[in-house]
Amino acid sequence: MDSKDEGSAPCSSPVCVHNPHLDALKEDILYHFSLGTETHSLQDMFGDVKFVCVGGSPWRMKAFTEYIAAELGMEDPKSEYPNICAGTDRYAMYKVGPVLSVSHGMGIPSIAIMLHELIKLLYHAKCTDVTIIRIGTSGGVGLEPGTVVVTKQSVDPTFQPRFEQVILGKTVVRNTDLDQSLAEDLLQCSKELNQFKTVVGNTMCTLDFYEGQARLDGAFCSYTEEDKQDYLNKAQEAGVCNIEMESSVFAAMCKLSGLRAAVVCVTLLDRLKGDQLRSSHEVLHSYQQRPQILVGYYIKKQLNAKAKDS
Amino acid sequence: MDSKDEGSAPCSSPVCVHNPHLDALKEDILYHFSLGTETHSLQDMFGDVKFVCVGGSPWRMKAFTEYIAAELGMEDPKSEYPNICAGTDRYAMYKVGPVLSVSHGMGIPSIAIMLHELIKLLYHAKCTDVTIIRIGTSGGVGLEPGTVVVTKQSVDPTFQPRFEQVILGKTVVRNTDLDQSLAEDLLQCSKELNQFKTVVGNTMCTLDFYEGQARLDGAFCSYTEEDKQDYLNKAQEAGVCNIEMESSVFAAMCKLSGLRAAVVCVTLLDRLKGDQLRSSHEVLHSYQQRPQILVGYYIKKQLNAKAKDS
Numbered sequence: 001m002d003s004k005d006e007g008s009a010p011c012s013s014p015v016c017v018h019n020p021h022l023d024a025l026k027e028d029i030l031y032h033f034s035l036g037t038e039t040h041s042l043q044d045m046f047g048d049v050k051f052v053c054v055g056g057s058p059w060r061m062k063a064f065t066e067y068i069a070a071e072l073g074m075e076d077p078k079s080e081y082p083n084i085c086a087g088t089d090r091y092a093m094y095k096v097g098p099v100l101s102v103s104h105g106m107g108i109p110s111i112a113i114m115l116h117e118l119i120k121l122l123y124h125a126k127c128t129d130v131t132i133i134r135i136g137t138s139g140g141v142g143l144e145p146g147t148v149v150v151t152k153q154s155v156d157p158t159f160q161p162r163f164e165q166v167i168l169g170k171t172v173v174r175n176t177d178l179d180q181s182l183a184e185d186l187l188q189c190s191k192e193l194n195q196f197k198t199v200v201g202n203t204m205c206t207l208d209f210y211e212g213q214a215r216l217d218g219a220f221c222s223y224t225e226e227d228k229q230d231y232l233n234k235a236q237e238a239g240v241c242n243i244e245m246e247s248s249v250f251a252a253m254c255k256l257s258g259l260r261a262a263v264v265c266v267t268l269l270d271r272l273k274g275d276q277l278r279s280s281h282e283v284l285h286s287y288q289q290r291p292q293i294l295v296g297y298y299i300k301k302q303l304n305a306k307a308k309d310s
Numbered sequence: 311m312d313s314k315d316e317g318s319a320p321c322s323s324p325v326c327v328h329n330p331h332l333d334a335l336k337e338d339i340l341y342h343f344s345l346g347t348e349t350h351s352l353q354d355m356f357g358d359v360k361f362v363c364v365g366g367s368p369w370r371m372k373a374f375t376e377y378i379a380a381e382l383g384m385e386d387p388k389s390e391y392p393n394i395c396a397g398t399d400r401y402a403m404y405k406v407g408p409v410l411s412v413s414h415g416m417g418i419p420s421i422a423i424m425l426h427e428l429i430k431l432l433y434h435a436k437c438t439d440v441t442i443i444r445i446g447t448s449g450g451v452g453l454e455p456g457t458v459v460v461t462k463q464s465v466d467p468t469f470q471p472r473f474e475q476v477i478l479g480k481t482v483v484r485n486t487d488l489d490q491s492l493a494e495d496l497l498q499c500s501k502e503l504n505q506f507k508t509v510v511g512n513t514m515c516t517l518d519f520y521e522g523q524a525r526l527d528g529a530f531c532s533y534t535e536e537d538k539q540d541y542l543n544k545a546q547e548a549g550v551c552n553i554e555m556e557s558s559v560f561a562a563m564c565k566l567s568g569l570r571a572a573v574v575c576v577t578l579l580d581r582l583k584g585d586q587l588r589s590s591h592e593v594l595h596s597y598q599q600r601p602q603i604l605v606g607y608y609i610k611k612q613l614n615a616k617a618k619d620s
Contacts, residue, residue, distance in 0.1 A: 017529045017530070018529070018530045018531070018532070019526075019527075019528060019529060019530055019531040020531070021526040021527065021531055021535075022527065022531075025527060025586075027586075028527065028586075029586050029587060029588070031586070031587050056400075057399050057400070058399055059399045089367050089368050089369045090366075090367070090416065105415045105416055105417075105420055106400065106415055106419060106420045106423060107415075107417045107418065107419025107420045107422075107423075108417065108419060108517060109416060109417025109418060109419065109420070109516075109517050109518060109519070109555055110415055110416045110417045110419070110420050112417075112517075112518050112519070112520075113416060113417075113518075113519045113520070115529070116519070116520045116528045116529045116530075117529075119529035120528075120529050123529070157476050157478075157479045158479045159479075165518065165521060165522070166467050166516065166517060166518070166521075166522050167521045167522070167524075167532065167533065168467075168524055168533060168537060168538075168541040169467045169468045169469075169541065206419075206476065207418060207419050207422075207476060207517075208419060208422050208423075208475065208476070209419070209422070209423045209426070210422075210423070210426045211475060211476075211477045212419075212475070212476050212477070214477075214478055216329075216331040217329075217331065217332065217335060217338065218329060218426045218430075219327045219328070219329060219425070219426045219427075219429035219430050219433070219563070219566075219567060220327070220328045220329055220426075220563075220566060220567075221328070221329040221330070221331055221332075222328070222477070223477065223478060225331070227478060228478075231478040231479065245419055253529070253530075256529075256530060257529060257530075276335075276337075276338075276339050276341070277339060277341050278339070
């Protein structure tokens with residue numbers, strides 16, 4: 001696989017870039033990671049990565065690293081997991097064995113910068129057979145708070161499964177399909193775990209948390225409670241189970257680069273019943289652990305199966 | 311001023327919200343700040359705020375707080391500036407006298423969440439006559455790296471001065487005008503300082519750092535070097551001096567809420583000559599201090615003028 005494929009050839013197991021200019025670069029500086037091909041031996045550092053977990057909050061991604069280390073029996077006796085991107089405060093990155101954990105901030109632009117540099121990192125490191133999962137939080141639509149949603153399709157605010165990328169001032173529409181077999185595997189894991197409810201459904205991805213998600217509690221709101229309910233009811237009819245702010249570009253970019261991808265978000269509230277997060281800190285915290293528990297179980301199961309095969 | 315104005319009445323000196331639902335809330339939880347109207351006395355904490363400086367990086371906003379404290383002779387002898395949003399890792403917030411400093415992450419969605427909650431915070435705190443300035447970094451178009459750009463108009467990737475907000479699935483176009491007298495005041499301050507070059511010009515705001523800004527070094531690139539140059543040349547002809555990722559929604563939201571607003575970004579490189587940030591850490595760091603120095607000078611001058619008047 002070389003980097004000159006422009007999207008027509010199917011990517012097999014390597015991580016693909018689609019950029020003929022990259023090979024001409026003497027050095028590739030992954031600026032927002034504070035890493036680079038001349039300053040770091042990316043293949044030595046990351047060549048064994050098989051699972052990448054990403055989420056908005058740096059604290060949560062550090063907590064996930066500690067959790068997965070314990071699950072896999074790979075704890076550092078001193079419990080120290082250094083931030084690989086310590087040279088910057090844009091993103092945080094941690095690694096335990098084959099599992100890389102990276103924060104992406106909030107919103108499509110923030111996760112897109114991270115994914116461009118992550119995909120190049122995995123490419124430079126010659127990683128193969130990589131599965132990537134976004135573990136996040138979301139607003140639910142007609143679901144009991146605490147329900148975990150594995151995304152079937154990421155849809156836009158008009159409920160269409162697409163992501164619009166502006167390139168040189170022109171809009172290009174990209175596919176937001178996610179890996180259906182991975183989604184089913186994750187659902188099966190939830191059944192085996194039997195700790196909380198998990199569903200597979202559509203996820204609406206918006207550019208704004210307040211007006212963009214029909215909330216009544218932003219600084220600006222020009223619509224009524226009834227307008228809000230109408231919109232969310234239409235979303236529900238279109239199969240939308242939850243709403244967040246990163247899944248569409250995540251699905252589009254992972255598909256382009258041949259990464260097996262899933263989005264696993266817990267719902268912190270039911271948007272049909274309210275807008276503000278009124279649950280206690282402890283309840284919200286326990287909800288936020290559910291995607292971590294589910295994905296941790298999945299990774300452990302995969303690694304055990306692989307160990308048996310070999 | 312009450313909160314029921316729906317955008318038609320001009321806002322005077324208070325900070326305006328345009329949301330008739332807000333007054334019905336028993337409690338307003340500013341979730342991404344980990345603050346709320348029932349848990350915090352916002353008027354006591356923030357009632358004296360006259361200047362708000364925002365920027366992407368939490369580290370930079372902390373450094374700005376230390377810098378402005380020294381400039382205003384308000385240093386804490388122990389040099390401790392606690393993060394007011396310590397309960398969350400979404401944003402960082404610091405305060406010294408009348409100056410509030412808040413980080414906003416990268417991209418339109420991330421700064422929009424922060425601004426919704428900041429505007430509500432200033433409204434609940436009954437702040438008046440607030441000036442807000444974004445201090446950031448950007449890619450320059452035909453400017454010597456290190457040049458500071460004060461934004462005249464924020465334009466979209468087709469060079470139009472507008473921001474598209476999606477509300478209930480429909481697109482609403484908002485004005486991105488910034489305060490022209492504030493821009494002129496800042497330019498005058500730069501002349502008085504005489505430490506670096508500052509220009510007033512248009513700023514292009516994009517949703518993506520790589521393909522969205524015609525970079526050749528992302529994970530994906532479907533255009534040629536010539537396509538890139540054509541696009542950036544057209545941007546330059548449209549008066550674009552620099553490119554960043556937050557100015558359009560910042561301008562739109564500040565205008566709606568009656569905040570006197572400016573965008574002051576340093577250019578870290580000339581995009582007509584390259585895409586990667588190859589300058590040394592020291593050079594980039596010194597560039598990043600320029601907006602801080604300029605805005606610090608402006609705030610000091612304003613406060614001195616006010617002290618003389620009274």
